[in-house]
Amino acid sequence: MSDQTVSIVLTVNDVAYPVTIEQGRNLLSVIRTEVGLTGTKEGCDDCECGACMVLLDGQPVNSCSYLAAQAQGRSITTVEGLMSGDEMHPLQRNILEEGGVQCGFCTPGMLLSATALLERTPSPTDEEIRIGLSGNLCRCTGYAKIVAAVRRTAEERLG
Amino acid sequence: MSFLIATDLQSALDAVAAGARPVAGGSDLVVGARHGKAPLPVDLVAIDRISELQLVAIDEWGAHIGALVNHQSIETHPDLASRYSGLSDSSALVGSPSTRNVGTLGGNVMNASPAMDTGAPLVVLGAEVELRSVEHTRRVGVAELWVGPGRTSASADELCVAIHVPAPAVRTNSAYLRLEYRRAMEIAVVGAAASVTLADDGSVASVRVALTAVAPTIIEVTGLSGGSVDDVAAAAAALAAEQARPISDVRASDRYRRHTVGVMAGRAVQAAARRAGGEIISIPLNRAIGIGASS
Numbered sequence: 001m002s003d004q005t006v007s008i009v010l011t012v013n014d015v016a017y018p019v020t021i022e023q024g025r026n027l028l029s030v031i032r033t034e035v036g037l038t039g040t041k042e043g044c045d046d047c048e049c050g051a052c053m054v055l056l057d058g059q060p061v062n063s064c065s066y067l068a069a070q071a072q073g074r075s076i077t078t079v080e081g082l083m084s085g086d087e088m089h090p091l092q093r094n095i096l097e098e099g100g101v102q103c104g105f106c107t108p109g110m111l112l113s114a115t116a117l118l119e120r121t122p123s124p125t126d127e128e129i130r131i132g133l134s135g136n137l138c139r140c141t142g143y144a145k146i147v148a149a150v151r152r153t154a155e156e157r158l159g
Numbered sequence: 160m161s162f163l164i165a166t167d168l169q170s171a172l173d174a175v176a177a178g179a180r181p182v183a184g185g186s187d188l189v190v191g192a193r194h195g196k197a198p199l200p201v202d203l204v205a206i207d208r209i210s211e212l213q214l215v216a217i218d219e220w221g222a223h224i225g226a227l228v229n230h231q232s233i234e235t236h237p238d239l240a241s242r243y244s245g246l247s248d249s250s251a252l253v254g255s256p257s258t259r260n261v262g263t264l265g266g267n268v269m270n271a272s273p274a275m276d277t278g279a280p281l282v283v284l285g286a287e288v289e290l291r292s293v294e295h296t297r298r299v300g301v302a303e304l305w306v307g308p309g310r311t312s313a314s315a316d317e318l319c320v321a322i323h324v325p326a327p328a329v330r331t332n333s334a335y336l337r338l339e340y341r342r343a344m345e346i347a348v349v350g351a352a353a354s355v356t357l358a359d360d361g362s363v364a365s366v367r368v369a370l371t372a373v374a375p376t377i378i379e380v381t382g383l384s385g386g387s388v389d390d391v392a393a394a395a396a397a398l399a400a401e402q403a404r405p406i407s408d409v410r411a412s413d414r415y416r417r418h419t420v421g422v423m424a425g426r427a428v429q430a431a432a433r434r435a436g437g438e439i440i441s442i443p444l445n446r447a448i449g450i451g452a453s454s
Contacts, residue, residue, distance in 0.1 A: 004160035004161070004162070004201075006162050023160070023162040023203065024192070024199045026189060045193070046190060046193070046194075047186060047190050047254075047258065047344075048344050050255065050257070053257060059257075059260045060256055060257040060260055061257055061260065061261055062186075062257050062258070062261075065185060065186055065189045065190050065193075066184075066185055066189065066261065067182065067185050067189060067203075067205070069162050069164075069205070070164070070182065070185065070205045070207065072164070073164075113256065113257070116256065117256070131256070131343075132256055134255050134256065134342065134343030134344070135254065135255025135256055135257050135258065135343060135344060136255075
């Protein structure tokens with residue numbers, strides 16, 4: 001990996017963060033260290049588990065395998081950006097109420113994949129929810145309660 | 160050492176001519192570098208913002224798919240899904256929603272993995288890859304592009320800018336399916352694509368079959384001819400198993416691959432023939448006919 005540094009501005013949850021980083025650094029490590037937001041997790045570090053999921057211009061991206069320098073000028077959303085002030089995002093509230101959180105390590109990535117899914121497909125079937133979350137592994141819950149939380153959020157939104 | 164974000168094709172071609180390596184989604188490049196497969200190139204040019212490479216155009220000749228078109232778009236594009244169905248089948252199986260978002264057709268083609276999902280459908284569809292450098296533009300058939308695992312016949316100063324797929328003839332369609340152990344974030348154990356043209360009596364007038372993950376590159380099955388759909392499917396299965404040159408690795412033994420690629424080839428012919436006859440089988444075929452682990 002190159003040691004050459006680049007000075008860029010990353011826009012994370014609508015806040016601009018000027019950072020100077022090695023050009024080969026992945027987005028995950030820069031978000032966790034230079035930006036200082038640790039809600040985004042490192043799981044497999046191999047694009048398999050989805051714990052590092054962020055949204056880039058609203059689309060899901062495995063931040064462990066995406067160059068941070070490539071994200072300049074794009075809007076990055078992490079789990080910290082889902083809250084509105086002190087109020088939880090409906091997906092956050094519902095995943096807690098449905099019991100979709102156990103150890104919690106996969107939860108940030110699940111929430112971001114679910115956010116992208118509901119943007120794309122406001123009223124997903126259970127099959128579509130499972131496909132939407134298929135890049136996110138959970139070793140605790142067995143997924144049923146996570147799927148239920150997404151379904152409940154969609155139902156609430158559509159009234 | 161440099162990192163350039165190109166916003167137009169010319170500046171990307173200039174950077175590639177000067178020795179930079181292109182990066183689009185990075186899902187092969189960054190993961191490969193971490194695994195020690197190849198260190199991250201010293202000079203990089205990010206090409207993901209070049210809008211002219213993000214378009215799908217359909218005309219009388221066929222489909223012109225920009226190198227940066229992602230798998231999600233190929234899966235859901237109505238014209239591609241209905242007429243170039245085998246290609247949409249394959250893109251729909253790649254990775255997960257995030258992989259299908261960052262992963263591009265150009266990247267998949269130039270990465271030249273023998274297990275790439277889009278490769279076999281592109282072969283049976285007769286696709287050509289457009290390579291461009293500062294000096295020239297040329298088109299090469301996909302089968303001539305791949306020369307080995309991870310190796311192409313493109314020179315270092317050439318950038319893949321588009322994949323051109325000729326329009327299928329009347330009463331023609333295609334299908335791709337793969338053997339998989341799980342439904343997401345999977346790499347083909349083996350796979351097969353078929354393109355079938357039906358005669359007026361419903362028999363197979365012509366057929367092409369290509370195979371995934373059973374040789375150093377995607378390979379096309381030779382020696383096939385027309386006949387009843389069942390006979391052609393059986394012949395495709397037998398010839399696929401015979402012509403496969405699989406290895407044993409972490410995903411499967413060579414014997415298992417040789418057997419199962421025949422099964423996939425036969426089923427791909429059957430599904431392509433059904434589609435060619437006008438039947439709508441949803442994308443991806445793997446889910447429609449229940450291959451892979453159930454949910």
